[in-house]
Amino acid sequence: MEKSCKFKHIENNLIKLLEVLLSNENLKKYIYHLSDDPLNQPTVEADLLETNNIILNLFDSEILDEQRVTLFINPLEGDLRSQPLSDLTFTIDIVIPYKKWIIGEFGGQLRVFRIADEIAKEIDQKNVMGIGDTEIVRFRLFKVNSDYSGMTLWIKVNSSTLKGAR
Numbered sequence: 257m258e259k260s261c262k263f264k265h266i267e268n269n270l271i272k273l274l275e276v277l278l279s280n281e282n283l284k285k286y287i288y289h290l291s292d293d294p295l296n297q298p299t300v301e302a303d304l305l306e307t308n309n310i311i312l313n314l315f316d317s318e319i320l321d322e323q324r325v326t327l328f329i330n331p332l333e334g335d336l337r338s339q340p341l342s343d344l345t346f347t348i349d350i351v352i353p354y355k356k357w358i359i360g361e362f363g364g365q366l367r368v369f370r371i372a373d374e375i376a377k378e379i380d381q382k383n384v385m386g387i388g389d390t391e392i393v394r395f396r397l398f399k400v401n402s403d404y405s406g407m408t409l410w411i412k413v414n415s416s417t418l419k420g421a422r
Contacts (some may be wrong), residue, residue, distance in 0.1 A: 266331050266344065269413055270312065273346060274329065276384045278304065283374035286367060287325045290356045315349045317400050322353045325367070332410075344413045348375065351406035368397075368407045375409065388414040 277283060282295060287309050289297035304310045308319060308326065315328045328349040335343045350371050359365040372395065378384070380392045394410040 266334070269344065270329070270331055270346070272384060273379065273390075273411075274310070274312070276378050277310075277329075277375060280374050280378050283371065283378070286371045286374060287327065290323065290325070292360045292364070294359065315351070317404070320351060320353075320400070320404055322355065322403060325353075325356065325371070326351045327371075342414070346411040346413060348409045348411065349406055350409070351400060351404050353404055354402075357405065368405075372407055372409060379411065 281299060284300040284304065285294045285297055287304060288294075288300045288302065288307070291297060302309075305312070307324070308321070309324060311319065311326060311328045312330060313328060314330055320326055328347075328351070330347060332345045332347045334345065350368055352367055357367055359367050359370065376392055379390045381389050384390050391412045392409050393412050394408075396408050397405065398408065399405045
């Protein structure tokens, strides 16, 4: 009897996404260094998972910190009806304290768009996970409360769901 492999590659795709994002030094600096000039700060040596700058789970406002940008990365949903490919949607929620939203004086750059741009440079329309191109298909800004706001990116991935022995 053949076994389903519908969920086999979701974790692997998540890890591939994480590895690609963590290879981008500018992205890590925008996330970790909350100064007005993050790109001129030292290379980030800290593990962004251990510092809770990156969380591999759904958004949770209880773990936010006013001294930290937090990215929540997770597989949100999948349409597993079409084999051998499935369409998976990953989300990245970028949550930033209001006090750190603007980089530089007098409205220089918006940190959330700098982070989103670095993510797009690494994954959008590239074969970084799944079996086809990864595509950022939507974004939405949101307010958490009076201290935080953010942006959600929706990322579409085609993944294998073949039936067969593991």
